[in-house]
Structures are given as C-alpha cells and as structure tokens.
Amino acid sequence: MNKKERIEAVIRHKKIDKIPWTMYASYPPWGETERRFRNEGLTLIYQHFPICKVTMPEVKVTEESHYLLGSDSGRNVIIRKFSTPRGEVSAKHELFINSLPTPGDLIQKFGSEIDQEMLSWVTGFPFQSESDYEILEFIYENMQFSPNFEEFIKTEELIGSDGFIMANLGQSPFQTLLYQLMGIERCYLEYDSNPKKFRRLYQVLYENLRRKYRLAAESPAHLFWSAENLTSMLTPPDLFQEFYIPFYNEMAEILHKKGKVYAVHMDGNLQNLVHMIKETKIDIIEAFTPPPMGDLSVADAMKIWKDKIIWINFPGTLLATADAKEIKEYTIGMLKSVAPGDNFMIGCTESFPMERWEMAFGAISNTLKEYGNYPIQY
Known part of the structure; x- marks a missing residue:
C-alpha cells in the first residue's frame, strides 16, 4: 500500500499493512531529513485546504499593518476591519518578527520557506x-459560500500518493465564539450575562456552517475536518451537551449521507467528556493527545471509542x-496498547523545537519500522 491508500483504508475501517505516521504539512522543515522521513513512511497532511470559498458582498474588508521592532525582536501588528451597514468590527492579529521589510520586498505568506508555519496571535x-x-x-447571515472543488482536484493530483488532504470546515459555532470572535473570558461572561443574544448569535453561526457543510458535502473530498481546540478545561459537560453534540451530530449526518468521513480536532483534556464523545456521530477523534500532556490514555480511549478512529497527536x-x-x-508502549492496530494512526499536529527534529522523529520512524507493521506483534 502507498501512503495515501493506507490512510484511506484506516478512515474506512479497512485493513492496512502498517500503522500510518503523519504530520501536518506546514510543520516539517523541508530538506534532506524531511525527505528521508517521507521515504520511510511519513505522510504529510494538508489540513488547511479551504473546500469552500467565501465572499461577503455586503461587507467591506480592509487591513492595516504596522511593525514594532526592538533590538532583537518585534511584532507585525495587523488590524483587520469589517465594515457593514450595521457598523464595524475589527480583529487585531500579531506575528513575531526579527527584521523589518524594505521598500522593495514582496509580501510573503510566511516569513521563511524552510521553517514552520507561523500563525498569528489574536x-x-x-x-x-x-x-x-x-x-x-x-x-455571518450574509456570508456566501461557493465551491473550491476544481482547486481541490488539482491539489490532490499534484500531491498524488505522497500525502493526504483534509477539507477544512473551520470551527464549530461555540468554538468560533470562544476563540475567534470573543475570546475565552468574554465568551463566558456573555454566555452568563447576555444569554438571549449569545444564543441568537450562536444560532446564526450554526446556520452559517450548516450551509457550508451542505455545499462541502457535494465536493470530491473524502475527509472533512473541524478545526476545534476541544478541552474539558474550557468545556464542561453541560455546555458540551447543549452546544457541541447537536452540531457535531447534524454535520456528521450531512456528510455521511454523501459517503464522507468526519474528523474533529480534539487535542485537550478529554477525561470528563470521554463518554459523551462516544455518543456522537463523529468518525475520527483527530489530534487526540494522551499523557503526559492529556489526561486520557490511549488504551482507555481505544476501549471506550472502539467504533471510532483515533488519530493521535x-x-x-x-x-x-x-x-x-x-x-x-x-512509542512501543503505545503500539502495544492499540494492538493489533485497527482504527489507529500516529500524527504530529503541533509545532516542535527545530533542534529536536532529526533526533525525536528519527526515533519514532525507527520504532515504527521495527514494530509498526500490521498486525502489531509484541
């Protein structure tokens, strides 16, 4: 099996020849070591692909950018404004920099073509x-979506069997409020003090995403990704029951009717939500992070979520x-806990120290070469 076939088999609950090993494509520094790891089985996952394009005819979007640089470090501050007939809102983003642009510089998406992806801080x-x-x-009521399907097909053809694309559908309504629109503290203050307006905005976001999912389900993509940052530390069971489960289940049904697979990024502490997650119609728990960072072991997750695919971080x-x-x-202990290895993949979904790149991932690669064949033997 090639790398793409291996992932396709796992997400369809089929047998494989070895445990897939993946990493978000925006993280590894390209070069000799990256090529070696890819030759040894590392599969790059293109997680940011926008399966739907967005237009907002009734909204004017502008950006202002300025730079603050000290002796050895600084920030690029970007103010993004959204002007509507109802008024204006803006978001402030910051990127770390160590050098100023010059008059002749072109504008790049990333500061380096060899380093890791840099995302802004809101x-x-x-x-x-x-x-x-x-x-x-x-x-959000006037936001319009259109297909980005031809670009998906072109990208998939370019990648071939060497990687895999997840169609990115963004975050769920409550996560959008929590991380994108309000921030953690303000979100919970509004939830408590302004419940009627808070829930109305939540419903507007829900309907917005319902339209997006219905369009996306018509696409040629197989795997769809909800880019959550779910942790029970910020999501107690009562909120998960009210705001998350209905959304996940309806969106899963929309995708399942078209034969699609639904993955949700759940990288936080999940012990207090583990049985509630079991009852959802989500297919893949993606970025599941076991101890020593998370609070739920791989063995317990596999036992409780036995009908779901666990794609660890x-x-x-x-x-x-x-x-x-x-x-x-x-790695050996983890493989033993999931033997024979059904419904399981190993991934890296967060940045890491560059100086650890060759040693740390070399250890994973060498271990998988020795112990990662399916069925896992120990």
Missing part, C-alpha cells in the same frame, strides 16, 4: 460590546524533552 477580538452582536449577525512535551530511548519506549 490580541484583539471582533466582539467588544453588546452592539457588536447585530454586526456579527449581519456578517504525539505528545509535544516528549518531542521537546525526551531522549531517543524514551521516545522509542513510549
């Missing part, structure tokens, strides 16, 4: 006052601090 959220409810409702603390022997022992 330091100012669009929602700032109660009057912003109406503005945000207008934006190899714990970043180990990638950052453990030696090769410790990483090998951890």
Whole structure:
C-alpha cells in the first residue's frame, strides 16, 4: 500500500499493512531529513485546504499593518476591519518578527520557506460590546459560500500518493465564539450575562456552517475536518451537551449521507467528556493527545471509542524533552496498547523545537519500522 491508500483504508475501517505516521504539512522543515522521513513512511497532511470559498458582498474588508521592532525582536501588528451597514468590527492579529521589510520586498505568506508555519496571535477580538452582536449577525447571515472543488482536484493530483488532504470546515459555532470572535473570558461572561443574544448569535453561526457543510458535502473530498481546540478545561459537560453534540451530530449526518468521513480536532483534556464523545456521530477523534500532556490514555480511549478512529497527536512535551530511548519506549508502549492496530494512526499536529527534529522523529520512524507493521506483534 502507498501512503495515501493506507490512510484511506484506516478512515474506512479497512485493513492496512502498517500503522500510518503523519504530520501536518506546514510543520516539517523541508530538506534532506524531511525527505528521508517521507521515504520511510511519513505522510504529510494538508489540513488547511479551504473546500469552500467565501465572499461577503455586503461587507467591506480592509487591513492595516504596522511593525514594532526592538533590538532583537518585534511584532507585525495587523488590524483587520469589517465594515457593514450595521457598523464595524475589527480583529487585531500579531506575528513575531526579527527584521523589518524594505521598500522593495514582496509580501510573503510566511516569513521563511524552510521553517514552520507561523500563525498569528489574536490580541484583539471582533466582539467588544453588546452592539457588536447585530454586526456579527449581519456578517455571518450574509456570508456566501461557493465551491473550491476544481482547486481541490488539482491539489490532490499534484500531491498524488505522497500525502493526504483534509477539507477544512473551520470551527464549530461555540468554538468560533470562544476563540475567534470573543475570546475565552468574554465568551463566558456573555454566555452568563447576555444569554438571549449569545444564543441568537450562536444560532446564526450554526446556520452559517450548516450551509457550508451542505455545499462541502457535494465536493470530491473524502475527509472533512473541524478545526476545534476541544478541552474539558474550557468545556464542561453541560455546555458540551447543549452546544457541541447537536452540531457535531447534524454535520456528521450531512456528510455521511454523501459517503464522507468526519474528523474533529480534539487535542485537550478529554477525561470528563470521554463518554459523551462516544455518543456522537463523529468518525475520527483527530489530534487526540494522551499523557503526559492529556489526561486520557490511549488504551482507555481505544476501549471506550472502539467504533471510532483515533488519530493521535504525539505528545509535544516528549518531542521537546525526551531522549531517543524514551521516545522509542513510549512509542512501543503505545503500539502495544492499540494492538493489533485497527482504527489507529500516529500524527504530529503541533509545532516542535527545530533542534529536536532529526533526533525525536528519527526515533519514532525507527520504532515504527521495527514494530509498526500490521498486525502489531509484541
């Protein structure tokens, strides 16, 4: 089996020849080591592919950018404004920099073509006052989606069997409020003090995503990804029951009717939600992070979520601090706990120290070469 066939088999609950090993395509530094790991089985996952294009005819979007640079570090501050007939909201983003642009420089998406992807920090959220409810409702009610299917086909043809594309559908309504529009503190304050308007905006976001999922389900993509950052530390069971489960289940049904597979990024502490997650119609728990970072073991997750696919995120603390022997022992222990290896993949879904790249992932690669064949023998 090639790398793409291996992942396709896992997400369809079929047999494989070896345990897939993956990493988001935006993380590994390209070069000799990256090529070696890919030749040894590492599969790059293109997780940001926008399966739907967005237009907002009634909204004017502008950006202002300025630079703050000290002696050895600085920030690129970007203010993105959204002007509507109901008023204006803006978001403030910041990127770390160590050099200023010159008059002749072209604008690049990333600061380096060899380093890891850099995502901005949101330091100012669009929602700032109660009057912003109406503005945000207008934006999301008037947002229009169109297919990006031809570009998906072209991208898939270019990648061939060497990688896999997840069609990115963004975050669920509550996660959008939590991480994109309000921020954690303001989100829970509004939930408590302004419940009627909060739930109305939630419903507007829900309907917006319902339209998006219905269009996306018509696409040629197989695997669809909800880019959550789910953790029970910020999502108690009562909120998960009210705001998450109905959304996940309806979106899963939309996708399943078209033969699609639904993956949700759940990288936080999940012990308090584990049995509720079991009852959802989600197909893949993606980025599941076991101890020492998470609070739920791989063995327990496999036992409880036996009908779901578990696509783990190899714990970043180990990638950052453990030696090769410790990483090998951890990987072997994990493989033993999932034997024979059905419905399981190993991934890396977060950035890591560049100086650990060759040693840490070399240990994983060597261990999988020795112990990662299916069925797992120990």
